Amino acid sequence: xxxxxxxxxxxxxxxxxxxxxxxxxxxxxxxxxxxxxxxxxxxxxxxxxxxxxxxxxxxxxxxxxxxxxxxxxxxxxxxxxxxxxxxxxxxxxxxxxxxxxxxxxxxxxxxxxxxxxxxxxxxxxxxxxxxxxxxxxxxxxxxxxxxxxxxxxxxxxxxxxxxxxxxxxxxxxxxxxxxxxxxxxxxxxxxxxxxxxxxxxxxxxxxxxxxxxxxxxxxxxxxxxxxxxxxxxxxxxxxxxxxxxxxxxxxxxxxxxx
Amino acid sequence: xxxxxxxxxxxxxxxxxxxxxxxxxxxxxxxxxxxxxxxxxxxxxxxxxxxxxxxxxxxxxxxxxxxxxxxxxxxxxxxxxxxxxxxxxxxxxxxxxxxxxxxxxxxxxxxxxxxxxxxxxxxxxx
Numbered sequence: 001x002x003x004x005x006x007x008x009x010x011x012x013x014x015x016x017x018x019x020x021x022x023x024x025x026x027x028x029x030x031x032x033x034x035x036x037x038x039x040x041x042x043x044x045x046x047x048x049x050x051x052x053x054x055x056x057x058x059x060x061x062x063x064x065x066x067x068x069x070x071x072x073x074x075x076x077x078x079x080x081x082x083x084x085x086x087x088x089x090x091x092x093x094x095x096x097x098x099x100x101x102x103x104x105x106x107x108x109x110x111x112x113x114x115x116x117x118x119x120x121x122x123x124x125x126x127x128x129x130x131x132x133x134x135x136x137x138x139x140x141x142x143x144x145x146x147x148x149x150x151x152x153x154x155x156x157x158x159x160x161x162x163x164x165x166x167x168x169x170x171x172x173x174x175x176x177x178x179x180x181x182x183x184x185x186x187x188x189x190x191x192x193x194x195x196x197x198x199x200x201x202x203x204x205x206x207x208x209x210x211x212x213x214x215x216x217x218x219x220x221x222x223x224x225x226x227x228x229x230x231x232x233x234x235x236x237x238x239x240x241x242x243x244x245x246x247x248x249x250x251x252x253x254x255x256x257x258x
Numbered sequence: 259x260x261x262x263x264x265x266x267x268x269x270x271x272x273x274x275x276x277x278x279x280x281x282x283x284x285x286x287x288x289x290x291x292x293x294x295x296x297x298x299x300x301x302x303x304x305x306x307x308x309x310x311x312x313x314x315x316x317x318x319x320x321x322x323x324x325x326x327x328x329x330x331x332x333x334x335x336x337x338x339x340x341x342x343x344x345x346x347x348x349x350x351x352x353x354x355x356x357x358x359x360x361x362x363x364x365x366x367x368x369x370x371x372x373x374x375x376x377x378x379x380x381x382x383x384x
Contacts, residue, residue: 136293136294137293137294138287138288138292138297139291160280216357221295223297233295240298242307244302245305247315247353248351251352251353252314
């Protein structure tokens with residue numbers, strides 16, 4: 001009984017503190033406070049993302065989508081309207097997740113032969129990179145796979161929108177890797193990146209933060225990142241494509257909010 | 259005969275047409291014997307160039323893309339033709355600038371051709 005009462009008191013105190021922080025943020029639009037509010041409510045974004053995992057989308061991608069909804073909620077929440085932030089944010093985040101699935105439904109489906117070629121290319125890239133000790137050219141991939149160069153290019157383009165759970169699910173050792181990268185994690189050194197992207201970067205899984213940092217701060221190639229992170233080069237390419245699209249969304253929203 | 263070869267494309271400035279730009283870039287990079295890492299980086303860079311021209315929602319008029327390549331390098335120039343006088347000027351966001359810095363050797367915004375444009379160039383890595 002005492003424990004229930006103290007939990008309720010703690011909850012009320014937390015909500016009051018949040019409300020005060022939202023009032024401060026509404027006045028100051030301070031980036032650090034914004035990041036703090038996003039981080040404090042990240043659990044809600046993750047919880048809502050989990051509700052959609054049975055639809056075949058990788059959990060990491062769903063967390064990214066719901067995190068965008070969370071950032072939007074923090075930017076738009078008016079603490080004086082008499083609505084709890086969690087109520088407001090839940091509606092906004094669910095809207096973002098539903099829009100994601102609706103938009104995805106419009107994507108052009110790649111023909112089966114193209115999907116199969118894309119999967120074959122994944123193996124060919126790994127083998128050739130090892131044999132040649134450099135990334136293969138399209139012509140070398142064409143020769144190795146028996147497909148024409150045009151077909152290889154078509155498959156690479158199709159692979160960009162390929163969201164098969166089997167391809168993007170956590171790969172063996174991913175959890176250990178995420179925890180190792182998390183331990184090594186350091187902030188992006190560049191002030192410009194920190195200011196623009198900080199709230200969003202904090203919502204990304206450790207592996208995605210590491211991939212962005214390796215490519216855009218440390219200047220590693222996709223093959224070098226693949227080696228370091230322990231996933232395929234094509235997986236790195238897919239992650240980068242999606243991460244950059246989500247960063248563009250965040251920047252567009254930041255501009256809109258300001 | 260010059261070593262430089264060129265392909266030009268023109269199509270409506272719609273976001274869903276970006277695949278044409280990416281596929282052409284990949285084909286051209288393949289002709290220049292780029293490795294897969296650089297082909298994939300170029301495709302990511304083309305996305306940034308395309309967003310600068312067309313935005314996330316699309317734009318008035320047509321996108322015009324010129325792909326030039328030699329055995330050592332690829333240069334892509336994009337411009338917007340047929341937009342009304344009041345249309346927003348073409349520009350690269352800070353984020354796009356930063357991303358392009360990492361993906362290509364050189365890039366910039368150029369209005370010298372009469373239509374506002376963005377260009378980028380990449381040299382083949384050994």
